[in-house]
Amino acid sequence: MADAAATLSKEEQAVIDALEKLNVVALNNVVKYMETTYGISAAAPVAVAAAPAAGGGAAAEDEKSSYNVELADGGAQKIAVIKVVREITGWPLGDAKAATDAPPKVLKENVPKAEAEEMKKKLEAAGAKVNLK
Secondary structure, X not given: OHHHHHOOOHHHHHHXXXXXXXXXXXXXXXXXXXXHHHOOOOHHHHHHHHHHHHHHHHHHHHHHHEEEEEEEEOOOOHHHHHHHHHHHHOOOXXXXXXXXXXXXXXXXXXXXXXXXXXXXXXXXXXXXXXXXX
């Protein structure tokens, strides 16, 4: 991977540096934009890279690599939870409030494990109860 970074032009490295500064939600929006605009998918290389690492337990590993983030309870601090729901989903205020007021509600589907755990941490810090399914 270090060899690939060493061969980047200044412009390419500037793009990488800008992407590294984005939060998860903003980066997800960039990926979705590139997928729709250029017809590419970031999911295929991830699946191919994960397959050799999984070895014989590939089916079990595939199940654990992608989660649905479900808001189980909005908690007592609804405003803080609504803010985090908006940050994570990009939803408008009304949708985020409705999801917080009427759990259980799936906020994101098929999220990579690390991203799902980060979302869960943020929501729980705001006072919500979250299930990863």
